[in-house]
Amino acid sequence: MVDKAKIKIEIRNLSVFYGSLEVLKGVNLDVEEKEILAVIGPANSGKTSLLRTLNRLNERNEGFRMQGEILLDGRNIYKKYSSDDLRRVMGMIFALPVSLPLSIYDNIAYGPRLHGVKKKSELDPIVRQSLEAAFLWEEVKDRLNLPAMKLSGGQQQRLCIARTLAIEPEVILYDEPCSGLDPVSTTKVEEAMRQLKNQYTQILVTNNTKQAARVSDRTAFFLMGELIEIDRTEKIFTAPRDQRTDDYVTGRFG
């Protein structure tokens, strides 16, 4: 199975620096099409830096440098894409839900409007489908004009997922999406991720190893900026090759 799957993202010898601090060290990693890849590891292991390098938000950080290359469908994301074109394809969900100070409807319509969809008749179905896919439609369908910031944290995070779906990306990056959420909301977000598996390649950075075990196909374990091990999720959690992985997933440190 692993060999046959199409490779969506290839990361080759990726090193990332902030000033003189090396936060990712020679990472080689393939992400398969339409898999959920969990990225786990303790704090400062470079997980978030990996995501921010993948959608080029890192370019906003002072002193950011990188070596190596990242290919999306075989095209170098730092050379063959403009940063905004790339981010349309690589959606990102942040750790804390960031609703824009707009209504629920306008939050979802924000992306499509940026990319030229202006008519309400075209926006309405996009808004509805995106909210449905993120399991939020039933809760908000009667109050789409309410400020998005009035929603609960869990609802806002699903709103952010819906907003990302509305731009029809190919890859979705999640940066600890449930770290601020209650268990019920977490379940709903995870349910959404499972449903989205048919259409999207998903990378989930999480501090919650149990979450990685629940939703991902494969899991990558990072430590101090190095990729220690990547394998099928059940293998990582039952019979990892590296002792450090075993220590981390069994909760002996981290």
Place this chain on the structure above:
Amino acid sequence: MIRLNPKMTEKIVFFLLLVATLVIVIPVMLITVMILTNGAGTLSWEFLTQPPRLGMRAGGIFPAIVGTVYLVFGTLCFALPVGILAAVYLSEYARDNWLTRLIDIAIINLAGVPSVVYGLFGLGLFVSFLNFGTSIIAGSLTLTIMSLPVIITASREALNSIPQSFREASLALGATRWQTVRRVVLPNALPGIMTGTILALSRAAGETAPILFTVAAFYLPSLPTSIFDQCMALPYHLYVISTQVPNIKPGIQYGTALVLISMVLVMNVVAVLIRTHFRKRKLW
């Protein structure tokens, strides 16, 4: 050495803080009371709508009011767009390098230049070199340059108060930097920018030195008809009738001062209202 117990110290400190605060409030009240008692009697429909007569010893101050309104409006037209654009560049686009630091220093220094120097600068650049003559446009541009540092600084503060997470959320949806600025950052920073701009303009409305050489007319009973005309202005008119016109009734001086500070006060109140209105609506 006397040892005070904490309760005693607390009382002394409280007293000092209160006195310091009152020192700020008392002059404001005294100025207001003095101008009101001496000037309110002069205020009349005629005073507000008629040109001065009898060597400015009678009649009204209508041309000066109109002139000041024109100058404030002209300054707004130049200062607001330039101020916003410069602030957006500095806050959203500029990287931290020697050029940005140089601009920062320039802005800080510009804010410290005495207003009479702006007047001379305006005389040299706008009146003489660009050949606008003594005119509304020369005066407005001079006041613009004087107001810009304040407007830019206030606008940058307003822009910087917008959380970075909003920008990243917008960028992550494939927005360009400009789309992010236009759709997320500016709309939310605009109340702060407007407040800062109005406060800067109210300052400019009362300035005498920058308009002294660039626009202000000693006495001009007719209203200006183009931006290349001179005009009267309240602060300069006040200066003229206080120093150049002997045997004038003090009521006219105080009445003029009352009109001037009323205009400034109204602008400040508008600025405060804008700020409180949007602060209530603010959601983050």
